[in-house]
Amino acid sequence: MHESTLEERAKVKRALGNISPQLLLIIILTTMVISLSLSSPFFLTWSNLRNIFDHSSLYIILAIGMTFVISSGGIDLSVGGVAALSGVCMAVAMKSGLGVGAAIAVGLLAGGMIGAANGAVISRLKINPFIVTLGFMSVSRGLALIITGGIPIYGFPRAFTWFGSGHVGPLNPPMLIAAFIAAAAALALNRTRFGYYTLALGGNEEALRRSGVSTRFFKTAVYILCGTTAALCGLIVTSRLNTAEPLAGWMLEMDSIAAVVLGGTSMKGGRGSITGTVIACLLLGVLRNGLVILSIPAYYQQLLIGIIILTAVVFAEVRPRKALVI
Amino acid sequence: MPQNKDRAHNEPFIRVINIRKSFGSVVALDGVNLDFYRGEVTAIVGDNGAGKSTLIKVISGVLSPDGGKLIVNRKSYNFLTPSQAIELGISTVYQDLALVDCRDVATNIFLGQEPLKAGLFVDKKKMNRESEKLLNRLKVHIPSVTTAVEFLSGGQRQGVAVARSINQRGKMIIFDEPTAAMGVKESARVLELIRSLGSDGFAVVVISHNLHHVFSISNRICVLRNGRMAGDFRAERTSPNEIVGYITGTNELNTEVVKRGIFNHA
Numbered sequence: 221m222h223e224s225t226l227e228e229r230a231k232v233k234r235a236l237g238n239i240s241p242q243l244l245l246i247i248i249l250t251t252m253v254i255s256l257s258l259s260s261p262f263f264l265t266w267s268n269l270r271n272i273f274d275h276s277s278l279y280i281i282l283a284i285g286m287t288f289v290i291s292s293g294g295i296d297l298s299v300g301g302v303a304a305l306s307g308v309c310m311a312v313a314m315k316s317g318l319g320v321g322a323a324i325a326v327g328l329l330a331g332g333m334i335g336a337a338n339g340a341v342i343s344r345l346k347i348n349p350f351i352v353t354l355g356f357m358s359v360s361r362g363l364a365l366i367i368t369g370g371i372p373i374y375g376f377p378r379a380f381t382w383f384g385s386g387h388v389g390p391l392n393p394p395m396l397i398a399a400f401i402a403a404a405a406a407l408a409l410n411r412t413r414f415g416y417y418t419l420a421l422g423g424n425e426e427a428l429r430r431s432g433v434s435t436r437f438f439k440t441a442v443y444i445l446c447g448t449t450a451a452l453c454g455l456i457v458t459s460r461l462n463t464a465e466p467l468a469g470w471m472l473e474m475d476s477i478a479a480v481v482l483g484g485t486s487m488k489g490g491r492g493s494i495t496g497t498v499i500a501c502l503l504l505g506v507l508r509n510g511l512v513i514l515s516i517p518a519y520y521q522q523l524l525i526g527i528i529i530l531t532a533v534v535f536a537e538v539r540p541r542k543a544l545v546i
Numbered sequence: 547m548p549q550n551k552d553r554a555h556n557e558p559f560i561r562v563i564n565i566r567k568s569f570g571s572v573v574a575l576d577g578v579n580l581d582f583y584r585g586e587v588t589a590i591v592g593d594n595g596a597g598k599s600t601l602i603k604v605i606s607g608v609l610s611p612d613g614g615k616l617i618v619n620r621k622s623y624n625f626l627t628p629s630q631a632i633e634l635g636i637s638t639v640y641q642d643l644a645l646v647d648c649r650d651v652a653t654n655i656f657l658g659q660e661p662l663k664a665g666l667f668v669d670k671k672k673m674n675r676e677s678e679k680l681l682n683r684l685k686v687h688i689p690s691v692t693t694a695v696e697f698l699s700g701g702q703r704q705g706v707a708v709a710r711s712i713n714q715r716g717k718m719i720i721f722d723e724p725t726a727a728m729g730v731k732e733s734a735r736v737l738e739l740i741r742s743l744g745s746d747g748f749a750v751v752v753i754s755h756n757l758h759h760v761f762s763i764s765n766r767i768c769v770l771r772n773g774r775m776a777g778d779f780r781a782e783r784t785s786p787n788e789i790v791g792y793i794t795g796t797n798e799l800n801t802e803v804v805k806r807g808i809f810n811h812a
Contacts, residue, residue, distance in 0.1 A: 411667045413660050420657060423646035430608060430644050431658030431710075432629030490648040 241484040242496045249503045256510045263513055266390070276505035277398035278456055282472060283479040283497045284405045285449030290480050291409070291492025292442045293422035294342065294349040298334060299450040299476060301360035303469035306331040306451035308364045311373040311464030320379040328451045334360050335447020339440030357473065364466040374463040384460025394456045401449070406494040418442055422489020478529045479504055559584050559718050559749040560605065560636070565614035567600055574600040576773035577614065582718060582751060587744035589752045589760040592770035593793055598753045601770065602720045606638040607631035637716030641723040643707040647696040651688055652677040654695050655710045680709045684739060701732035708739060718749040725759055737763050757786045769793055
């Protein structure tokens with residue numbers, strides 16, 4: 221008796237769990253696309269869609285690293301600063317005569333190193349990731365300002381600006397990078413030991429440790445991954461603007477965290493969805509674009525996006541609790 | 547001593563020698579000596595704070611002792627790491643079961659031991675198949691190995707934790723309060739499972755407060771008091787009353803232990 225009601229309860233929750241929240245996001249996204257294309261003739265043109273994809277790809281890359289961190293039960297507030305720092309590093313490397321490839325490697329390495337520092341402090345000294353990454357946010361932003369003296373560096377070889385403004389058929393490099401990273405990340409999170417341990421870290425870190433897995437190693441790896449995706453964003457932003465700007469990527473951490481949570485990854489850790497993150501980024505992209513097309517003033521856009529994210533997150537976090545009561 | 551006869555040809559699986567461990571000024575283990583044998587269910591009893599949990603955490607590598615050593619396979623260790631302990635065949639089913647609630651049954655059973663395809667991807671199908679086989683063998687009834695552990699009952703969760711221990715090729719399986727917060731029917735099932743592990747040749751160690759349960763499953767009962775061994779008995783040659791006396795300290799040190807010379811009172 222007891223066990224059969226438990227099984228039924230499990231079935232109900234599983235059924236509810238299956239429709240949430242990615243399917244819901246797709247429904248909202250579709251509704252938005254349909255209503256926007258009805259209200260504006262510009263929305264459904266290729267140049268506008270291209271614009272949306274182009275903008276979203278930056279957020280997708282960043283939010284994927286963040287998905288790993290959040291589903292491991294952590295958070296990374298340093299991504300905006302890391303993006304700026306690695307952009308600056310690439311710029312300085314190129315100005316000092318390094319080739320484009322080597323310069324990009326230097327920038328990615330810088331991002332990975334800040335990630336490693338985050339991970340090492342969090343996993344070895346067991347300090348709250350919120351505080352640690354808040355510290356490294358300031359450290360990386362400060363380093364970017366010190367290196368540049370606060371003055372943007374501009375004018376890079378074409379091989380470098382190709383990453384931001386080049387063309388690959390009808391697409392551009394950021395879209396391809398985002399698509400490749402999304403596919404690789406989905407495989408990594410759902411099908412590899414690294415992904416299994418990332419989710420286990422968020423679900424029950426002590427259980428993973430007692431199973432003989434080095435939690436320090438995998439936790440650090442998660443932050444290195446996030447630092448590297450932030451550095452990739454730095455590459456795209458810098459090459460798109462043809463300028464390394466020490467204040468680039470301001471508030472990027474908030475946007476990416478919002479997208480990850482909107483996509484159904486649990487802030488408590490243990491559950492993560494790359495698909496959800498990608499759809500959420502597209503949804504936010506369409507939303508921003510739609511608000512511009514409907515010529516809603518910029519101040520209201522900020523307010524509206526905030527309200528939509530809050531509603532979505534409240535909805536996502538409250539629902540599973542209700543499902544348990546059934 | 548008759549109780550040693552059946553072990554005469556049988557070396558202890560693990561020897562715990564003069565293990566000491568303190569937390570600040572609190573002495574949790576004050577020189578504990580104990581041998582564990584395969585095919586035997588050993589219960590460790592004692593009052594709260596007697597050092598039971600600390601002892602098993604030292605054996606399973608979760609805590610490093612301050613002094614003493616562990617001997618496994620004739621090799622001496624000053625301390626073990628969790629992965630070393632697992633490699634040596636020491637698995638622990640913790641009181642909190644150490645399960646990842648939001649992941650499914652098969653994922654939990656294979657946690658840290660995931661089989662790989664092409665050296666990279668986790669072979670989930672193999673995990674599901676082998677988990678089902680293992681749970682059937684243990685007679686643990688779970689509707690589907692792809693159910694998240696959070697939806698299982700207490701007994702089923704215990705079953706998953708035991709299956710994981712066995713899957714880690716455990717030769718020694720330690721249970722910390724296996725029947726705490728469990729109903730009568732579920733407890734009976736878990737106790738049956740523990741007893742069968744003993745007769746299957748595992749070295750089984752059980753920590754429990756419930757003397758009724760202890761007497762129904764163990765071959766041997768060891769009493770810890772204030773971080774020291776206070777007694778070591780064959781279950782059939784003692785009684786709950788006598789054990790309670792040693793737990794509370796109203797009975798003196800069990801002489802059998804001293805005669806066998808495995809207890810170092812200094």
